[in-house]
Amino acid sequence: MKLKTLILTLTIMLAACVLGSCRDEAPAPAPGRAILIYMVDNNDLHNYSELDLLEMKQAMRRISEGRVLVYRNPTGTDARLFELTSDGSEHTLRSYPASESSVTIARMKQVVTDFNNATSSATSRGLVLWSHATGWLADQDSFSDPDFIAPLSFGRDETGGTKKMKLPALAQALEGNRFDFIYFDCCHMATVEVAYELRALTPYIIASPTELGTDGMPYTQNLPLLLSETPQLSQALANTFGFYNNPLINGCAITLIATEGLEELANACRQPLLQKLPDGYSPVPYFRKAVMQTGIFDMRHYFHALTESRPDLRKAWDEAYNQVVVEFHTTPAVYGLNASEFSGLGVNIVNEDNPPYTYGYHETAWYRHITMSN
Numbered sequence: 001m002k003l004k005t006l007i008l009t010l011t012i013m014l015a016a017c018v019l020g021s022c023r024d025e026a027p028a029p030a031p032g033r034a035i036l037i038y039m040v041d042n043n044d045l046h047n048y049s050e051l052d053l054l055e056m057k058q059a060m061r062r063i064s065e066g067r068v069l070v071y072r073n074p075t076g077t078d079a080r081l082f083e084l085t086s087d088g089s090e091h092t093l094r095s096y097p098a099s100e101s102s103v104t105i106a107r108m109k110q111v112v113t114d115f116n117n118a119t120s121s122a123t124s125r126g127l128v129l130w131s132h133a134t135g136w137l138a139d140q141d142s143f144s145d146p147d148f149i150a151p152l153s154f155g156r157d158e159t160g161g162t163k164k165m166k167l168p169a170l171a172q173a174l175e176g177n178r179f180d181f182i183y184f185d186c187c188h189m190a191t192v193e194v195a196y197e198l199r200a201l202t203p204y205i206i207a208s209p210t211e212l213g214t215d216g217m218p219y220t221q222n223l224p225l226l227l228s229e230t231p232q233l234s235q236a237l238a239n240t241f242g243f244y245n246n247p248l249i250n251g252c253a254i255t256l257i258a259t260e261g262l263e264e265l266a267n268a269c270r271q272p273l274l275q276k277l278p279d280g281y282s283p284v285p286y287f288r289k290a291v292m293q294t295g296i297f298d299m300r301h302y303f304h305a306l307t308e309s310r311p312d313l314r315k316a317w318d319e320a321y322n323q324v325v326v327e328f329h330t331t332p333a334v335y336g337l338n339a340s341e342f343s344g345l346g347v348n349i350v351n352e353d354n355p356p357y358t359y360g361y362h363e364t365a366w367y368r369h370i371t372m373s374n
Contacts, residue, residue: 001133006020015043017161032065032066032067032122032123032124032227033066033067033112033122033123033124033125033126033180033226033228033229033231034066034067034068034069034115034119034122034124034125034126034127035067035068035125035126035127035128035129035223035226035227035228036069036070036071036112036115036126036127037056037068037069037070037071037128038071038102038108038111038127038128038129038130039052039070039071039072039073039082039130039131039260040073040102040103040131040132040154040155040156040157041072041073041074041100041130041131041144041221042073042074042075042157042158042159043131043132043156043157043158045131045132045214046075048214048215048216049072049074049130050136051215052130052185052215052216052219053070053072055218055219055220056070056084056220056223057084057088057089057324058067058088058219058220059219059220059221059222059223059224060084060085060086060087060088060223060291060353061086061087061088062087062224063112063223063224063227064086065227066227067083067119067122068083068084068223068227069081069082069083069084069093069115069118069119069191070082070083070090070222071102071111071115071277072085073096073102073157074100074158075096075158077098078095078096078097078098079095079096079097079098079102080092080093080095080096080106081093081094081095081096081111081114081115081118083118086162087094088342093114093118094114096110096111098159099159099160101157101163101329102147102155102157102159103154103155103156103157103163103164103165104163104165104171105173106171107171108165108173108174109173111176111243112173112174116177123182125177125178125179125180125184126179126180126181126182126183126226127174127177127179127181127182127202128182128183128184128185128226128232129154129182129183129184129186129189130153130185130186130216131154131155131156131186132152132155132156132186132187133152133153133154133184133186133187133188133189133192134151134152134153134156134187134188134291134292134295134296135153135167135188135189135190135191135194135209135248135296135346136167136191136193136194136197136295136348136359136360136361136364136366137151137152137153137188137292137295137296137360137361138151138152138153138164138166138167138261138359138360138361138363139151139152139164139359151187151295151359152164152245153165153166153167153169153170154167154170154184154186154189155220155344160368163296165306166360166363167193167194167197167285167363167364168197168344168363168364168365170197170198171197171198171201174198174201175201177201178201178202179202180187180202180203180204180231181200181202181203181204181205181206181226181231181233182198182201182202182204182205182206183205183206183207183213183217183236184205184206184207184208185216185217186208186212187208187210187211187212187291188208188209188210188286188287188346189205189207189208189209189287189294190207190208190209190253190257190344190345190346191203191209191296191345191346191347191348192262192265192345192346192347193300193348193361193365193366193367194207195257195259195262195324195345196262196266196364196365196366196369196370197364197365197366198259199259199262199263202259203258203259203260204231204233204257204258204259204326205256205257205259206233206236206237206240206254206255206256206257207254207255207257208252208253208254208255209253209255209286209298209336209342209344209345209346210252210253210286210287210334210335210337210339210342211250211287211288211335212252212254213244213249213250214251215243215244216253216333217236217239217240217243218239218240218243221236221239222236222239224241225239233256234256234326234327237254237255237327237329238329239242240252240254241254241329241330241331244331245329245331250334250335250336251330251331251332251333251334251335251339251360252329252330252331252334253328253329253330253331253334253339253342253344254288254324254328254329254330255325255327255344255345256327256328257324257325257326257345258323258324259324259328260323261320261324262324264320264323265317265320265321265323265324266366266369266370267320267321268313268317268320268321268372269303269317269370269372270370271310271313272303272306272307272310272313272314272317273306273370273371274374275303275306275307275310275313277306278305278308281305281369283297283298283300283301283302283305283346283349284297284298284301284302284341284342285297285337286298286337286342286346287337288335288336288337294348294354294358294359295348295354295358295359295361296346296347296348297346297347297348297349298341298342298343298345298346298347299321299343299345299347300318300321300343300344300345301343302347302349303317303321319347321343324345325345328342328343328344330342330344348361348367350367350371356371356372
């Protein structure tokens with residue numbers, strides 16, 4: 001009987017490996033919150049992902065309940081979905097062929113499905129997206145200026161050539177899921193276009209409208225907060241800001257966004273968008289030209305300019321905006337940008353010099369539902 005049992009066990013294990021789901025011995029599922037950290041680190045951020053993973057493991061030693069699953073695709077190896085345990089070890093739940101990019105809709109969908117299946121007893125789920133990012137801006141093949149980095153939206157996977165994920169593709173990959181929060185541990189994702197595209201997926205988004213330092217968020221401090229019975233998003237926001245609020249670092253701007261108010265904000269934008277901008281208007285950028293040329297400007301500054309002669313429209317707009325931007329922190333400067341007029345949420349400005357097809361803006365839901373509808 002023991003021999004038959006051993007043969008059966010080995011057969012099952014071999015079949016699982018052939019299917020791409022060869023497992024280590026995993027811990028029994030625990031009730032409570034589960035978090036998926038989706039790391040696209042097959043790029044120049046690889047060393048920083050190693051450091052963040054060490055912070056995660058340190059955090060797990062302080063956590064008594066909840067589960068953290070990590071997806072990674074280190075250069076030259078198969079990608080893995082693994083669970084971090086309370087002793088800081090990794091238990092592989094599934095491996096994925098290195099030949100397929102982590103920024104395809106199919107790969108992300110599969111990983112999220114595997115995460116959901118592995119955490120079926122969880123009462124709620126959160127998502128952290130980790131990589132390079134540029135908000136809504138999609139890559140553009142004709143972007144040839146060597147002094148600028150091409151936009152990409154979310155993620156940069158260098159498997160068999162650089163691949164990137166457009167914002168609508170990100171929304172499609174996550175469609176049908178509901179997370180308590182989405183935390184973008186990457187640059188430039190606090191824009192109204194990003195929030196509007198993902199509004200059905202989560203009530204809260206934490207993101208930076210500007211560049212974010214390569215150290216990312218302080219996982220040792222923040223993971224226990226994100227796993228608590230009620231996610232402590234405000235404190236997690238404060239911890240990240242506090243880490244970068246240092247004169248020796250390039251600064252930080254970071255925002256807590258409530259997606260429930262986005263429809264009201266969208267409605268409050270329609271009439272202002274019909275108004276004429278004051279002559280000589282100069283928008284407040286959230287980007288350095290060394291990173292990108294256009295696309296993310298301070299939303300409040302722009303709409304206050306549009307409503308300069310219409311206090312009624314401005315009042316309604318401010319009320320709607322304040323329901324979306326729940327909390328915002330910024331250092332006086334961020335990567336050399338004067339942050340004195342930052343308000344926390346970016347927006348694109350469509351005009352003759354910046355037509356809607358530039359960097360794929362016409363594909364975003366915000367443009368199709370709000371900007372174009374005017």
